[in-house]
Amino acid sequence: MHLAGLGAAIDEQFASWHLTPAEREIGLLMLKGFSHKEIAGLRGTSDATVRHQAKTIYQKANVPGRTAFCSFFLEDLLPPNGVRTAVAPEIAAPAVSSTPLASGMCSRRTRTPVSEWS
Numbered sequence: 189m190h191l192a193g194l195g196a197a198i199d200e201q202f203a204s205w206h207l208t209p210a211e212r213e214i215g216l217l218m219l220k221g222f223s224h225k226e227i228a229g230l231r232g233t234s235d236a237t238v239r240h241q242a243k244t245i246y247q248k249a250n251v252p253g254r255t256a257f258c259s260f261f262l263e264d265l266l267p268p269n270g271v272r273t274a275v276a277p278e279i280a281a282p283a284v285s286s287t288p289l290a291s292g293m294c295s296r297r298t299r300t301p302v303s304e305w306s
Contacts, residue, residue, distance in 0.1 A: 205248040214241050219258060
């Protein structure tokens with residue numbers, strides 16, 4: 189799996205969900221791991237505003253919350269349990285538990301797998 193073009197693919201998915209520019213920015217910051225409070229500080233808004241916009245993002249993406257939102261983009265980047273891949277050491281992912289990701293939580297009707305992103 190190549191990560192080249194991942195940012196463009198994320199932006200394309202955001203566009204398909206019809207996210208506003210503010211929602212796109214919040215979505216990217218959430219994917220980067222920032223808390224709602226940190227996002228509010230970066231954007232000069234209140235925590236309540238960011239939480240409301242995040243809820244709108246989840247609704248547009250048809251996911252129940254932040255974990256499923258992030259998993260939507262990550263699940264196809266991680267190999268299934270027991271599958272070994274040749275990955276350069278500098279980009280190797282840390283070990284993950286054997287607990288399945290929230291893969292069943294995302295709507296598959298409008299989802300394009302990462303493997304098909306150009």
